[in-house]
Ligand SMILES: Nc1ncnc2c1ncn2[C@@H]1O[C@H](COP(=O)(O)OP(=O)(O)OP(=O)(O)O)[C@@H](O)[C@H]1O
């Protein structure tokens with residue numbers, strides 16, 4: 661319930677796209693999933709789509725430097741992906757690749773695919789199709805959601821955290837199995853490559869920045885929900901005026 665006494669978030673049928681961008685390890689996936697659950701919205705992990713395409717290219721022996729071949733692969737990619745925040749799965753051609761797309765060999769190669777512009781065009785098309793299919797009620801997270809995929813989303817957020825926090829979180833997430841150098845490679849180097857084609861370090865006009873460096877997971881989710889409520893409350897007031 662908001663201060664205006666209305667419940668703006670859960671009105672069935674009203675469009676509510678929450679677009680979340682941010683660098684690696686900032687908490688986009690885990691926080692977006694929890695927010696989608698709380699808001700009863702669908703959830704789309706767009707990074708998983710780039711990862712699935714990378715898996716498919718490697719599986720088919722496609723040279724990732726061959727832009728035309730990667731673009732073709734994007735167009736034919738037989739992808740099935742969960743859009744429920746409660747059931748994570750990704751399948752390519754019927755093969756369950758949910759775990760495989762998180763392996764280091766995919767993380768090390770995904771930037772080559774994500775920086776292939778023709779492949780981006782196709783995946784962006786599919787992402788917009790998913791948003792529409794869910795009647796514009798979805799939390800969508802990635803690197804270019806607030807700016808390219810859904811620039812007219814009701815809520816647009818840039819989730820950031822200091823390098824130190826992001827490296828620490830990723831280290832814990834991987835069970836302390838990675839050296840400092842490996843973590844830096846997987847988090848900072850990947851961001852550096854990815855940011856040659858998309859901007860996810862500075863908030864575009866109208867995008868709210870949420871710095872989670874000093875927040876724990878729960879506090880970050882609550883801060884996101886607060887922003888969503890505030891934006892929607894403002895919309896309700898505007899509609900009434
Ligand atoms: N505010 C927070 N405080 C502490 N840990 C957090 C916070 N937010 C997320 N985490 C944890 O940090 C880890 C990384 O989060 P997550 O995988 O969601 O990041 P991401 O931005 O989606 O990364 P990538 O883009 O590389 O996939 C997870 O283990 C998650 O539970």
Ligand SMILES: Nc1ccn([C@H]2C[C@H](O)[C@@H](COP(=O)(O)O)O2)c(=O)n1
Pocket residue numbers: 684706707708710711770771774801802803804805850854858
């Ligand atoms: N909208 C998006 C989503 C992801 N990417 C790229 C950047 C990452 O290197 C890769 C995997 O994403 P992650 O699972 O780590 O979030 O995909 C992108 O360019 N645009």
